[in-house]
Amino acid sequence: MRFSGFRVIKEALTGYKGWGSLWRTPEPQASYDYVIVGGGGHGLATAYHLAKVFGAKRIAVLEKGWLGSGNIGRNTTIIRSNYLLPGNEPFYEFSMKLWENMEQEFNFNAMVSQRGILNLIHTDAQRDAYRRRGNAMRFAGADSELLDREQVRAMYPWLNFENARFPIKGGLLQRRAGTARHDGVAWGYARGADLLGVDLIQNCEVTGFRIENGRVLGVETTRGYIGAKKVGVAVAGSSGRVMAKAGMRLPIESHVLQAFVSEGLKPFIDGVITFGAGHFYVSQSDKGGLVFGGDIDGYNSYAQRGNLPVIEDVAEGGMALMPAIGRARLLRAWGGIMDMSMDGSPIIDRTGIEGLYLNAGWCYGGFKATPASGYAFAQLLATDAPHPTAAAYRLDRFARGLVIDEKGMGAQPNLH
């Protein structure tokens, strides 16, 4: 089944009887060449790229719930490549380029919308830092523009420019950044992978790894043992508890990060605005709801829900930046579990166990990385060599002192 405008019209005229399931529901086979643990965005993107780019066969994705039931469905849908460090920025720019072509490639509408992201500047020091960041982005082939206050005012005249503590002095704009339909990304990769012969197995929780002589032989699951030549784990949020089953401790703490959506409002925010100083960022969905969030709650959690003080903190940040939203009502709030790595950067690497690979530690930023994470993890699984842009995401970088401290903070940012 191929999606096209013609097909949509044809189905509309024939009572939508031709739409089938987007993917099969196969029974697990006894063994596979590649088993991907975790049917979220990263796991599905990994399976898709393994089959499509690296020509791998006999691939299964094991998901304990339903496809896309983790953080791919619980984020604030922002895609961007405005990082600073050489270990990060080329990777995220690679991801941005994949976003730009993904819908044509997997023939599914992920509603990628390059509406721009604006990071607000409040001080001279921050302007210097953002100028440096903007230049670093350009070195990696990304786009960036440093805006002065009047340019920001022309874009968003209703922002509170005269806030006593954080007056707006300008901004760093990446026009190619934007948003995407988060579930659509998972579904698009799932359908794409399924069409290439990948078995997507839902309601199949991995309960253990079978490891002999330092080599993984397969995984124990709630639907029986499944053998595998290589096992890739992409379960950000639960990486700690899954890898504990393989006897590993990780440089990761699991924390809850909340996000919010308001009632639907008339369109007034074209892009994404971040107010880092106030722990607040916002965009407006196509349905009109303001989609916004802030920082992690700040304590270890696997609960997928946060507490009220952080909701208050985020709402205060929103009111400080844009007093116009004061009468808007909050429609929904939810929480996702973040793999907070100790330097704030991810891990895509082999482990000490042969045949077992780890994709983890995405902190706040897993969604934007979905395509590149899948591509790089697929390349590592298929070739045992890292993708050039992901070569710094080593598991042993903490022991060797080669941390990628983009923001100089990890699981304990001490921001509250």
Place this chain on the structure above:
Amino acid sequence: MLIPHPLLGLRDAQEFTYLGDASLLNRPDGMAEGAAEAFYDYVYLRDNPAGVHRELWFHEQGDRSWLVVTRNTVTHEILGAELARDVALAAKGGAQ
């Protein structure tokens, strides 16, 4: 979340700041053999359990004591709190 402070009774978790796993009380000896490995373990690696977790909270907006709070990371239920000082002294083999 309300934390049952051993001296002050139930206190709002907002009065506290959080540091993480209570194993951070057991700082390795920097002069010992294999200190680099021990510090790598101490600084970076975590058990990160889904379930009961013993963790350090600092009563910053209160009496500025450090507590070891036992909490369930799946439900956020708080199961108990002790003074971190008592925990550390007990680990060393009794009060001094």
